[in-house]
Amino acid sequence: xxxxxxxxxxxxxxxxxxxLFAMKTxxxxxSEPLDSIIKTLKLKEVVVKAKKIRQSGDTISYxxxxxxxxxxxxxxxxxxxxxxxxxxxxxQIKYNGQWVNEFYIEGADMLGDNYGEATKNLDAKAIGSVQxxxxxxxxxxxxxxxxxxxxxxxxxxxxxxKGAWTAMLSVAVGGQPKLARNMTLNLMNFRRNSQNxxxxxxxxxxxxxxxxxxxxxxxxxxxxxxxLLPDKPAVSDLYAYRNDSYSASINQLxxxxxxxxLSFNVNYLYDQEKQNATDESRYLLDDGTRYVIQESNQALVxxxxxxxxxxxxxxxxxxxxxxxxxxxxxFPKNEGLxxxxxxxxxxxxxxxxxxxMKANYKKKxxxxxxxxxxxSFADKRGVLNMSETKMSQLLRQRNFQSEATGSLLAFTIPHxxxxxxxxxxxxxQRVSAGLNSLSDASGSEQKxxxxxAFVSPKILLHFGNRLQWLVYVPVGVKYYHSADGxxxxxxxxxxxxxxxxxxxxxxxxxxFDLTTICEESMPSVLSQMVLKHYVNYRxxxxxxxxxxxxxxxxxxxxxxxxxxxxxxxxxxxxxxSYVDARNGNSMGYQVVDDVVNYIVQPQxxxxxxxxxxxxxxKGFFRWxxxxxxxxxxxxxxxxxxxxxxxxxxxxxxxxxxxxxVASVRKWLNLSISNDYSVSKPYTDGxxxxxxxxxxxxxxxxxxxxxxxxxxxxxxxxxHNNYFSSGRNNVFLNTVMEYYxxxxxxxxxxxxLLDSRTFHRxxxxxxxxxxxxxxxxxxxxxxxxxxxxx
Numbered sequence: 001x002x003x004x005x006x007x008x009x010x011x012x013x014x015x016x017x018x019x020l021f022a023m024k025t026x027x028x029x030x031s032e033p034l035d036s037i038i039k040t041l042k043l044k045e046v047v048v049k050a051k052k053i054r055q056s057g058d059t060i061s062y063x064x065x066x067x068x069x070x071x072x073x074x075x076x077x078x079x080x081x082x083x084x085x086x087x088x089x090x091x092q093i094k095y096n097g098q099w100v101n102e103f104y105i106e107g108a109d110m111l112g113d114n115y116g117e118a119t120k121n122l123d124a125k126a127i128g129s130v131q132x133x134x135x136x137x138x139x140x141x142x143x144x145x146x147x148x149x150x151x152x153x154x155x156x157x158x159x160x161x162k163g164a165w166t167a168m169l170s171v172a173v174g175g176q177p178k179l180a181r182n183m184t185l186n187l188m189n190f191r192r193n194s195q196n197x198x199x200x201x202x203x204x205x206x207x208x209x210x211x212x213x214x215x216x217x218x219x220x221x222x223x224x225x226x227x228l229l230p231d232k233p234a235v236s237d238l239y240a241y242r243n244d245s246y247s248a249s250i251n252q253l254x255x256x257x258x259x260x261x262l263s264f265n266v267n268y269l270y271d272q273e274k275q276n277a278t279d280e281s282r283y284l285l286d287d288g289t290r291y292v293i294q295e296s297n298q299a300l301v302x303x304x305x306x307x308x309x310x311x312x313x314x315x316x317x318x319x320x321x322x323x324x325x326x327x328x329x330x331f332p333k334n335e336g337l338x339x340x341x342x343x344x345x346x347x348x349x350x351x352x353x354x355x356x357m358k359a360n361y362k363k364k365x366x367x368x369x370x371x372x373x374x375x376s377f378a379d380k381r382g383v384l385n386m387s388e389t390k391m392s393q394l395l396r397q398r399n400f401q402s403e404a405t406g407s408l409l410a411f412t413i414p415h416x417x418x419x420x421x422x423x424x425x426x427x428x429q430r431v432s433a434g435l436n437s438l439s440d441a442s443g444s445e446q447k448x449x450x451x452x453a454f455v456s457p458k459i460l461l462h463f464g465n466r467l468q469w470l471v472y473v474p475v476g477v478k479y480y481h482s483a484d485g486x487x488x489x490x491x492x493x494x495x496x497x498x499x500x501x502x503x504x505x506x507x508x509x510x511x512f513d514l515t516t517i518c519e520e521s522m523p524s525v526l527s528q529m530v531l532k533h534y535v536n537y538r539x540x541x542x543x544x545x546x547x548x549x550x551x552x553x554x555x556x557x558x559x560x561x562x563x564x565x566x567x568x569x570x571x572x573x574x575x576x577s578y579v580d581a582r583n584g585n586s587m588g589y590q591v592v593d594d595v596v597n598y599i600v601q602p603q604x605x606x607x608x609x610x611x612x613x614x615x616x617x618k619g620f621f622r623w624x625x626x627x628x629x630x631x632x633x634x635x636x637x638x639x640x641x642x643x644x645x646x647x648x649x650x651x652x653x654x655x656x657x658x659x660x661v662a663s664v665r666k667w668l669n670l671s672i673s674n675d676y677s678v679s680k681p682y683t684d685g686x687x688x689x690x691x692x693x694x695x696x697x698x699x700x701x702x703x704x705x706x707x708x709x710x711x712x713x714x715x716x717x718x719h720n721n722y723f724s725s726g727r728n729n730v731f732l733n734t735v736m737e738y739y740x741x742x743x744x745x746x747x748x749x750x751x752l753l754d755s756r757t758f759h760r761x762x763x764x765x766x767x768x769x770x771x772x773x774x775x776x777x778x779x780x781x782x783x784x785x786x787x788x789x
Contacts, residue, residue: 052619053083055566058134058465061156064127067624069669071702071710071737072124073785075155079119080671081661082130083619083626084564084571089237090211091116095132095151096562097573097615102138102152106162109138110195110253110263112311112324117212117249118155121186121199123168126161130154135465135503139320141360141368146417146460147468149501149513157190165189165789172748172783180205180779195253202246205750205779206238209247213267215305216330216350223382224395224526227336227344228536230277230297231769233760234694235718238750239731239775240758242274259316265308267328272302279771283591284683286643291591293538299336305329319361327353332382341388342537348382367410370421370458375402386537393534394434397526401427405456417460423474425452429525433533444531445485450522452478452495465505472499480522480549484530487546495520495551513560520553523585527600535598541587543600550584550604569619574612577634581607588641603646605639625662631655640766649765653679669702681765688765695719708739718758722770726759743786750779 052066067081076087086094092115093100103115111118136152137143168186173179182205187198201209210217218229233240246269253263276298283291307328314321334346354376360368380397402425409420427450434443454476461469473496480491497518505511526533528549532542562573586605587598611634619626637650659673675696681689700714712735719728732752738745754777761770 052621053566053569058136060132060134060564060566062130062132064124064129068124068127069663069702070704070739071669071712074120074124075122075127076119078124078127079130081624081626083569083617083628085130085132085617086628087119090208091119093119093153095134095153096564096571096617097560097575097613098151098562100153101148101150102133102136104152104154105195106157106190107154108195108253108255108261109313110197110251111265112263112309114212114214114249114251114265114267117197117199117251120212121184121197122155123161123166123186123188126157126166126188127155128158128161129156131156138315139360140315140317141320141362145462146470147462147465147503149503149515162190162192166787167789168785169788170783170785172746172781174748174779174781176205176777176779180781182207182781182783193255195251197249197251199247199249201248204242204244205781206236206241206243206776207245208237208241208243209245209269210271210305213247213249213269213305213307215267215269215271215303215307215328218301223332223346223348223350223380224397225382225384225393225533225535226346227299227334227384228295228297228338228538229299229301229336230275230279230771230773231760231762233758233773235729235758235775236716236731238733239755240773242774242776244272246270259314261313261315262311263313264310267305267307269303269305271305272300275299275301276774277771279769282768283589283596284640284642284647284766285591286645291596293594295338296340297336297338299334302333304331319359321357321359323355323357325355327351338537343387344537345385345387346382348380350381351379353377363410365410366412367407367419368412368417369407369410370405370419371407372405373403376400384534384536391534392436394432395526395533396432397429398431399427399429401425408455415461415463417462419456419458421456421458421474423452423454423456423476425454426450427522431525431529433529433531435531435533444529446482446525446529447484448480448482448522448525448528450478450480452476454495467505468501468503470499470501474498482525482528482549484528484546486530489548491548493551509564511562513558513562515556515558515560517556518554519556520551522551523549523583527585527587532597538594539596539598541598545600545602547585547600547602549600552581552583554579554581570616571618572614572616574614577609577611577613579607579609583607586639586641586646588643590643601641603641605641605646607636607638609636610634623662623664625660627658627660629656629658631657636764638764638766642766647766648682648684650682650685651679651764652682653677667704671698671700673698679763681763681768683765689763689768690721692761692763693719693721709737711736720759720761722759722761726757726772729755729758731755743784746781746783746785748779748781748783750781751776752778754778 052063054061062082064078067078072078079085079087084096103111105118131154133152135147135149137146137148166188170184172182182203185200189196248268251265253261255261279295279297281293285291309324309326311324330350332346332348336344357373359371362368378399382395384393405421405423407419408422411418430447432445454474456472456474458472475496478493478495482489497520500516502514527541528543530543530546532540534540556579558575558577560573560575564571583605586601586603588601589596589598611632613632615630617628632655635650635652640647640649655677657675661671663669678691678693680691697717700712702710702712704710714733716731721727730753734749736747756775756777758773758775760773
């Protein structure tokens with residue numbers, strides 16, 4: 001690990017020096033006098049104002065007018081310029097290193113977990129301000145007493161964007177060389193008592209619609225079996241995701257009164273993706289050698305998806321109730337061809353119905369009682385066919401879960417809340433498998449059910465916003481039954497999964513957070529089946545020795561220190577994480593007749609991960625600029641059984657990133673991002689391969705050639721040291737836009753250099769996957785974006 005980092009630290013040191021120099025240089029040029037900044041000493045009452053950001057208590061407000069440019073189209077374009085805020089590819093948001101867990105538009109939660117739809121579609125010019133509520137507590141009953149442990153975001157709209165329907169139409173067509181398209185229709189309406197966001201989309205140019213509506217991107221793991229698919233490369237979807245997609249999404253919220261809301265959404269998706277790759281897989285054998293498989297892989301992966309939810313919420317100062325009923329179904333149809341010989345198809349369905357109800361109410365003694373009920377039913381069916389061997393496999397999985405929690409005792413005294421909750425749970429699963437081949441037909445069925453009862457003391461110690469300590473210790477017993485027709489067994493075991501969260505804010509700028517989570521689960525029923533079943537055409541799984549299943553347990557710890565200075569627009573933090581997971585049973589593999597057979601072992605295995613992550617984000621008045629830097633160092637270590645022997649696989653890694661955005665002149669905007677990573681695999685403590693390095697640079701420049709015309713050239717450069725050839729990829733893109741009233745005419749050229757392949761590698765010390773992935777070629781689109789209402 002030491003040798004691996006020597007060549008890296010110089011690179012990281014140079015990044016940090018440049019970062020500190022830029023911060024020092026630009027901070028000296030801040031013209032706003034500090035005398036105009038309003039500050040108070042009390043943490044709850046602090047009000048800090050800067051030219052672009054305002055803080056009042058735990059709420060930070062970014063003025064949209066200070067960040068918006070004429071070419072910004074959606075909310076995500078604004079957020080990327082705001083210091084301390086990061087937007088991930090699927091539209092999810094981080095603030096100062098923490099995930100945003102609640103997203104509101106005008107104080108209303110219309111989208112729930114699907115808020116990426118707003119991030120990627122809400123008109124940037126309709127935004128008045130963006131509010132961050134640190135340690136947000138969304139339950140009014142607890143506000144002023146119990147703080148949340150994650151930030152929330154609220155979007156404030158301009159007055160002109162409220163009350164009326166708006167519609168935005170975007171149409172782009174061109175060639176690649178086949179007909180290419182990217183079309184979107186957005187309908188939005190935000191009133192005092194109702195909200196609506198409706199989206200109709202279709203494209204075949206790499207815009208992944210699955211991410212917006214939380215549809216699964218791979219149903220192999222969901223169904224338990226599937227065709228062999230190549231691993232996706234770490235490159236933009238514009239090049240790697242060769243799709244044909246259609247989606248429709250309707251989101252509606254009604255404010256019934258000041259405390260009650262009703263919301264629902266309906267989503268539909270059709271998605272088809274082409275995947276082509278040349279892969280090499282290496283498996284460690286029990287004699288220390290490597291088993292190598294080389295494959296050319298062609299796949300056509302498709303699905304129909306439909307889903308939706310209905311949510312009712314009552315949120316008053318005396319009681320809280322939220323009920324969320326959701327349903328979704330997927331219907332995959334996948335085809336694959338390996339080495340121009342092995343033909344595979346997968347069809348089936350995945351259905352999920354779930355309901356979550358949570359309630360709190362204030363008792364006469366001042367205590368706050370808890371009520372929670374969860375129930376779900378899942379039905380999954382997959383049929384895998386391999387025509388060359390005339391083999392067909394059916395897997396059917398059904399699962400019902402229910403869990404209920406209620407307060408047996410609740411009281412409140414100054415600085416202390418206490419609840420004694422009782423919980424019962426039930427989990428039923430049934431898996432059936434059928435395998436037909438030329439020689440025989442066989443079938444098997446596995447049933448399990450789990451019953452648990454717990455008593456859970458919960459203590460909250462709080463001293464305003466400065467100190468909060470929540471401890472939750474469920475203690476109980478579980479009864480587990482498993483049967484496969486030939487062997488029945490029962491297990492009773494003691495169970496406890498404590499949780500602790502300690503938050504301390506010595507000042508309004510500095511905070512510390514320590515979280516400990518213990519988890520427990522039973523292995524999947526599919527892994528317990530005695531019958532050998534296929535995961536894909538060359539991988540099987542079975543439990544021939546009828547090993548009794550043991551629970552999986554894990555402990556996760558995270559210590560976070562975060563800092564912010566609104567006056568200087570400076571945000572930063574350090575997080576130290578550790579995970580220790582113990583699998584009750586291991587899945588050892590052996591290679592027989594060119595088939596990798598995974599077999600349940602009675603021995604347990606360990607998986608451990610530690611990581612330290614640091615990040616800084618700094619905004620500047622000059623050039624309306626922002627610089628961000630992050631650094632992660634860690635190691636991942638796991639135990640694997642190969643044959644009958646246990647081996648240790650380890651990967652040490654380092655990841656560094658620095659980015660900069662600025663409006664240098666009225667006629668020039670720029671965005672630059674650099675990512676560097678290095679990893680080293682080990683097998684049983686010995687280096688098992690090369691040091692793997694990657695570097696990525698993404699740079700874009702917006703040139704305004706007049707008030708109505710801009711040109712945006714951009715380049716993405718990828719480098720790796722995996723192979724002797726194919727180490728470098730350069731993607732050159734250009735966008736030209738002309739603004740004409742409410743319309744924007746555009747010419748978009750992607751991958752002008754027609755780069756068609758990308759190399760990638762995954763190595764954990766035991767197995768290594770590498771290959772060459774086929775990309776989308778040059779694409780040219782002519783488009784118009786117009787506000788039609």
